[in-house]
Amino acid sequence: MTKDLLLEINSVAKSYGPVVALKNANLSVRPGEIHALLGANGAGKSTLVKILTGVISSDTGYISLHGQKVQFSSPDDARKNGVAPVFQDPALIPDVSLQRNLALTGTNEKRFLKEIEAMGLSVNLNEIAANIELPTLRMIDLARALSHDPELLILDEITAALPIDLADKVIEIMNAQKEKGKSVIFISHRLAEIESICDWATVLRDGIDVDSFEANKQIEDRIVSAMLGEKNNVANATRRTKQSSQDTETLLEVVNLSGGKNLTDVSFEIKKGEVLGVAALEGQGQDFLFEILAGQSKPDSGEILVNGQKITFKHPADAIKLGISYVPGDRKSALMPQRSIRENLALTRFRGVRNWGRIKGKEENRTVDNAVASLEIDTRAKSQVKRLSGGNQQKVTIGRWVTTGFDLLLCFDPTRGIDVGTKQQIYELIRKFADEGKSVLLFTSELREIALTCDRAIVIYEGKVQANLEIEKCNEENLMNAAHGLVVSS
Amino acid sequence: MSTLKNFATVKVSKSIWALFGILIGLFLLTSFIDPYFFSIPAVGVTLSLAAPLGLLAAGQTICMLTGGIDLSIAMIAAGAAFIVSVKSPSGTATALLWGALFCILVGSINGLAVGLFGMNPLIMTLGMNAVLIGVFTVGVTTFLKGSSSMPEILVTASNATFLFDPFSWPLVIWAVIGGMLLFLLNKTGLGRLIYAIGDNAQAARLAGVKVWQVQWATYVICALLGGIGGVLIGGQSGAVAISLANPFLLPSVAAVVIGGTSIMGGIGNYTGTILGTLILTVLSYLLATINSSEAVKQMIYGAIILTLAWTYSKISQNS
Numbered sequence: 001m002t003k004d005l006l007l008e009i010n011s012v013a014k015s016y017g018p019v020v021a022l023k024n025a026n027l028s029v030r031p032g033e034i035h036a037l038l039g040a041n042g043a044g045k046s047t048l049v050k051i052l053t054g055v056i057s058s059d060t061g062y063i064s065l066h067g068q069k070v071q072f073s074s075p076d077d078a079r080k081n082g083v084a085p086v087f088q089d090p091a092l093i094p095d096v097s098l099q100r101n102l103a104l105t106g107t108n109e110k111r112f113l114k115e116i117e118a119m120g121l122s123v124n125l126n127e128i129a130a131n132i133e134l135p136t137l138r139m140i141d142l143a144r145a146l147s148h149d150p151e152l153l154i155l156d157e158i159t160a161a162l163p164i165d166l167a168d169k170v171i172e173i174m175n176a177q178k179e180k181g182k183s184v185i186f187i188s189h190r191l192a193e194i195e196s197i198c199d200w201a202t203v204l205r206d207g208i209d210v211d212s213f214e215a216n217k218q219i220e221d222r223i224v225s226a227m228l229g230e231k232n233n234v235a236n237a238t239r240r241t242k243q244s245s246q247d248t249e250t251l252l253e254v255v256n257l258s259g260g261k262n263l264t265d266v267s268f269e270i271k272k273g274e275v276l277g278v279a280a281l282e283g284q285g286q287d288f289l290f291e292i293l294a295g296q297s298k299p300d301s302g303e304i305l306v307n308g309q310k311i312t313f314k315h316p317a318d319a320i321k322l323g324i325s326y327v328p329g330d331r332k333s334a335l336m337p338q339r340s341i342r343e344n345l346a347l348t349r350f351r352g353v354r355n356w357g358r359i360k361g362k363e364e365n366r367t368v369d370n371a372v373a374s375l376e377i378d379t380r381a382k383s384q385v386k387r388l389s390g391g392n393q394q395k396v397t398i399g400r401w402v403t404t405g406f407d408l409l410l411c412f413d414p415t416r417g418i419d420v421g422t423k424q425q426i427y428e429l430i431r432k433f434a435d436e437g438k439s440v441l442l443f444t445s446e447l448r449e450i451a452l453t454c455d456r457a458i459v460i461y462e463g464k465v466q467a468n469l470e471i472e473k474c475n476e477e478n479l480m481n482a483a484h485g486l487v488v489s490s
Numbered sequence: 491m492s493t494l495k496n497f498a499t500v501k502v503s504k505s506i507w508a509l510f511g512i513l514i515g516l517f518l519l520t521s522f523i524d525p526y527f528f529s530i531p532a533v534g535v536t537l538s539l540a541a542p543l544g545l546l547a548a549g550q551t552i553c554m555l556t557g558g559i560d561l562s563i564a565m566i567a568a569g570a571a572f573i574v575s576v577k578s579p580s581g582t583a584t585a586l587l588w589g590a591l592f593c594i595l596v597g598s599i600n601g602l603a604v605g606l607f608g609m610n611p612l613i614m615t616l617g618m619n620a621v622l623i624g625v626f627t628v629g630v631t632t633f634l635k636g637s638s639s640m641p642e643i644l645v646t647a648s649n650a651t652f653l654f655d656p657f658s659w660p661l662v663i664w665a666v667i668g669g670m671l672l673f674l675l676n677k678t679g680l681g682r683l684i685y686a687i688g689d690n691a692q693a694a695r696l697a698g699v700k701v702w703q704v705q706w707a708t709y710v711i712c713a714l715l716g717g718i719g720g721v722l723i724g725g726q727s728g729a730v731a732i733s734l735a736n737p738f739l740l741p742s743v744a745a746v747v748i749g750g751t752s753i754m755g756g757i758g759n760y761t762g763t764i765l766g767t768l769i770l771t772v773l774s775y776l777l778a779t780i781n782s783s784e785a786v787k788q789m790i791y792g793a794i795i796l797t798l799a800w801t802y803s804k805i806s807q808n809s
Contacts, residue, residue: 317699328696333693333696334693335693336689336693338752338756339686347682347693350680351697352700358678358679359678
């Protein structure tokens with residue numbers, strides 16, 4: 001343990017059952033330093049912040065503050081010891097007034113109001129938190145953290161939800177903390193911000209701190225390559241057998257679609273037999289895009305055309321009728337955990353009142369057995385799908401649509417949390433669908449999957465299509481740059 | 491690839507055997523205390539008295555499999571019996587039809603409120619229970635004035651022996667309807683959907699299932715089962731009153747829970763409920779033979795139900 005460090009995180013690991021969130025993370029922060037913590041989605045940044053601030057405890061490793069080993073029992077405990085976090089999501093209780101929210105965390109009202117004033121904002125303490133705009137809420141979270149006069153301030157993607165003027169304000173505050181000799185851990189996807197204000201950067205990948213370096217100018221390449229790791233592709237990547245999809249007809253066209261919190265204006269089209277990749281950082285509106293296309297949510301404006309016909313969905317059943325099937329990102333929302341593989345696979349057979357009658361046993365056996373065979377589903381734990389591995393569960397959610405039949409499969413991050421072997425099977429499956437003339441819209445948080453499985457890709461940034469890339473251009477650098485809002489020539 | 495053919499799980503059959511063991515144990519204990527209980531006529535009476543509870547619990551089973559509950563089922567049962575007796579002068583068939591219409595109406599209101607308007611089933615059916623009490627209290631002296639005795643043929647159907655002891659008409663009715671319900675739950679598309687929405691309604695919706703339609707059908711079927719049970723209760727007691735089925739409400743829930751159906755929905759079966767019903771019926775006979783005050787009996791009854799439910803959950807966890 002080194003005395004001149006403010007914070008030292010040593011070999012911290014955390015697993016949730018079979019899922020490893022952090023493998024071996026190290027982080028050192030000096031006094032008066034602004035330290036960038038970087039990494040792709042799921043690299044373990046948020047887990048590390050939660051361990052540091054006492055939200056969860058680590059499995060192994062230790063944390064020391066001023067050379068003293070510490071383990072905080074709660075965020076409150078962390079705050080009292082000079083570590084104040086501002087989490088990714090607003091941490092105020094929506095249904096009670098600001099005043100009561102402050103009282104809950106033992107925040108001094110006068111100091112809080114002073115911080116708010118210094119930001120050039122004004123708030124009414126009697127306001128119910130739910131009525132306050134998101135950007136203001138973020139600033140309130142920040143002011144609350146500052147009023148505890150923290151030695152170490154942790155900002156987890158605070159600028160993502162802020163307009164430019166408030167984002168500048170946050171940067172001013174970080175610099176002010178630095179001048180006072182206090183430290184800041186700054187998590188952001190905006191590389192430009194990091195270059196301009198951070199002193200040091202640590203990059204996490206797959207739960208390990210893969211690189212840590214001084215953040216002077218021109219570190220962009222180093223950050224991106226550390227985030228992505230070696231360009232190790234999954235053994236013998238899937239070969240695209242399709243030549244070109246340029247001549248075929250358009251299946252689905254989306255025009256100026258907007259809705260939800262983040263989706264502002266998205267237009268694109270998918271051809272028959274085409275796999276279209278979607279790349280985006282977290283929270284760019286891609287989840288809502290998929291929900292709209294699946295008939296699960298309604299857009300605010302814009303048009304969807306299927307085979308040239310304008311359509312609107314009232315219920316997922318309407319989308320399914322048109323051949324649009326949805327594999328949601330959260331497997332739990334697609335499966336009946338306590339029911340058997342058979343019942344999960346056959347579920348769609350019973351939609352519509354006319355299928356409520358006697359089950360056609362033989363026909364069901366045939367389709368279910370076909371799906372089990374063609375997807376190589378492991379049936380040892382067949383009686384309850386909650387006992388299957390994540391990969392097998394995902395095969396069941398996809399297999400359901402194989403038994404039903406579809407023209408367009410919407411896959412939202414289908415390989416998240418799945419082992420490499422099963423990932424490969426899913427890539428092959430997606431290519432097989434395309435070869436059969438079916439289309440796939442594939443969002444993935446693993447950018448290399450786009451080059452492996454897609455024919456073309458769009459990148460969404462701040463709710464808009466930032467880039468529309470042919471397969472030759474779909475390398476990870478281009479995708480990553482576009483996902484951060486940089487212009488990439490197509 | 492015929493590996494998926496038998497989807498009945500080992501776990502279910504194991505707990506069914508455990509319940510069966512408890513039933514036999516209770517039966518032998520009761521026979522030991524009151525030797526008359528160990529006779530064919532006594533078994534016959536017990537089974538015919540179990541039939542109405544078995545029907546109400548059947549309705550409760552399908553509601554609870556969807557993750558719901560029907561606390562208005564006792565008032566639906568009483569209401570159906572009441573309407574049948576009032577309408578009996580215009581013929582038994584007509585009277586039964588009126589009773590069925592009443593059940594469909596109340597079941598539809600429950601089901602649509604839960605399915606379309608997102609009402610919490612507990613609150614909705616509790617409210618419906620209160621409304622029905624009010625309607626029938628007013629109705630007795632106004633629009634539902636008339637006969638308070640059941641048609642003769644229904645009194646016979648609720649009591650008479652079928653061929654020979656221990657078989658009775660109520661038992662036959664219960665067996666036929668119970669068989670239909672087992673078929674519905676295990677062999678039909680609607681049955682699959684009842685389990686599906688109880689396990690994960692969101693997943694069912696994403697698979698294109700209109701969840702509200704399933705809930706509507708469930709509460710209507712539940713009300714009809716309650717109505718049939720109510721007519722049997724009315725026939726067994728001869729005269730009809732508003733409070734007729736009140737003593738059946740909590741046992742109808744207890745029978746389902748003892749039978750291993752999860753109150754969260756998605757898992758369970760009617761076979762378990764049948765055993766739960768028989769256990770509760772033998773238990774009330776046992777308590778009736780014990781010579782002690784009503785308060786003590788109630789305490790013993792409650793304690794035994796809690797013990798059963800606890801033991802059962804242990805058994806299912808371990809297997």
